[in-house]
Amino acid sequence: MSNTQQLYDKVKSILYSLTGITLTENKEVMIANRLDKLKRNTKYTGDIGELLQRIEDGEFTKEFINTFTTNKTHFFREDFHFEDLKTRVLPEFEKLNKEIKMYCSAASTGEEPYSMAMTVREFSSTMKASIVATDIDTDVLQTAANGIYRFQKSSKEFPDWIKPQKYFKRRIQKNLAGDEILIKVNDDLKNMITFGQMNLNDTVYPFETHQFDVVFCRNVLIYFSIEDQNKILQKLFRTLKIGGTLYIGHSENPHDLINYTKRVGQNIFVKVKDIG
Numbered sequence: 415m416s417n418t419q420q421l422y423d424k425v426k427s428i429l430y431s432l433t434g435i436t437l438t439e440n441k442e443v444m445i446a447n448r449l450d451k452l453k454r455n456t457k458y459t460g461d462i463g464e465l466l467q468r469i470e471d472g473e474f475t476k477e478f479i480n481t482f483t484t485n486k487t488h489f490f491r492e493d494f495h496f497e498d499l500k501t502r503v504l505p506e507f508e509k510l511n512k513e514i515k516m517y518c519s520a521a522s523t524g525e526e527p528y529s530m531a532m533t534v535r536e537f538s539s540t541m542k543a544s545i546v547a548t549d550i551d552t553d554v555l556q557t558a559a560n561g562i563y564r565f566q567k568s569s570k571e572f573p574d575w576i577k578p579q580k581y582f583k584r585r586i587q588k589n590l591a592g593d594e595i596l597i598k599v600n601d602d603l604k605n606m607i608t609f610g611q612m613n614l615n616d617t618v619y620p621f622e623t624h625q626f627d628v629v630f631c632r633n634v635l636i637y638f639s640i641e642d643q644n645k646i647l648q649k650l651f652r653t654l655k656i657g658g659t660l661y662i663g664h665s666e667n668p669h670d671l672i673n674y675t676k677r678v679g680q681n682i683f684v685k686v687k688d689i690g
């Protein structure tokens with residue numbers, strides 16, 4: 415086996431043990447690019463094999479995790495989920511005059527939980543709502559908590575029923591390209607959300623059984639083996655109330671949960687009973 419292959423195998427095994435992420439075959443180019451980034455992020459000038467050994471021994475683990483996670487996201491990604499939240503879920507809570515408690519389990523740089531919060535506010539200016547938003551990557555969580563985003567004026571990121579100017583303040587900054595603006599999320603949205611770090615691969619989650627009315631777990635399961643996806647889904651499912659809604663990403667599968675849920679839309683599942 416070549417030295418390079420050994421390095422790649424080591425990366426895969428460290429990544430799995432720290433995050434549960436399983437890198438599939440043909441990820442060599444990606445691994446090589448991320449190793450370069452890891453050296454820059456750690457400012458490590460020595461041998462890469464030594465750096466990986468130090469990570470295995472417990473140093474630079476934050477930098478390793480933050481380098482190897484893939485954080486692609488945008489506001490109102492798969493917007494039909496937010497549409498469903500607005501038209502099917504929120505009216506029930508308004509009728510009951512109840513706070514809605516939501517969980518965003520792979521929040522990345524924050525666009526997803528802020529989209530959840532905007533959906534609530536677009537539906538009602540007074541409805542009580544709280545969102546717990548977690549991710550394993552501390553860099554993206556910092557960006558999320560800052561709530562400042564660079565935007566192209568021509569961006570079509572927001573659906574027609576959202577008025578972004580209600581939720582963002584424009585910020586002045588030099589060095590923006592001609593068609594770019596910088597926007598900052600308003601305090602009303604921020605106050606709805608609690609950000610925190612959490613590893614979905616942890617055995618126990620820091621939440622109560624039936625804590626949430628809505629769980630978003632989108633575009634993160636794809637990074638895990640089927641076996642680990644099932645484990646994650648079951649742990650998340652425990653936190654969801656009976657009658658609560660689980661949203662998963664477009665290419666993701668509810669696996670065993672299919673027997674405990676009713677499908678009400680594209681990758682939208684309502685919990686009908688607890689497991690076992």
Ligand SMILES: C[S@@+](CC[C@H](N)C(=O)[O-])C[C@H]1O[C@@H](n2cnc3c(N)ncnc32)[C@H](O)[C@@H]1O
Pocket residue numbers: 433434435483484485486487488491519520521522523526548549550551554612613614615631632633634637663
């Ligand atoms: C591709 S992004 C998806 C973001 C958002 N949910 C969306 O659909 O746009 C995947 C996110 O999952 C996070 N992630 C990966 N492994 C994780 C783990 N073990 N625990 C928690 N978050 C994880 C990454 O840090 C990344 O921010």
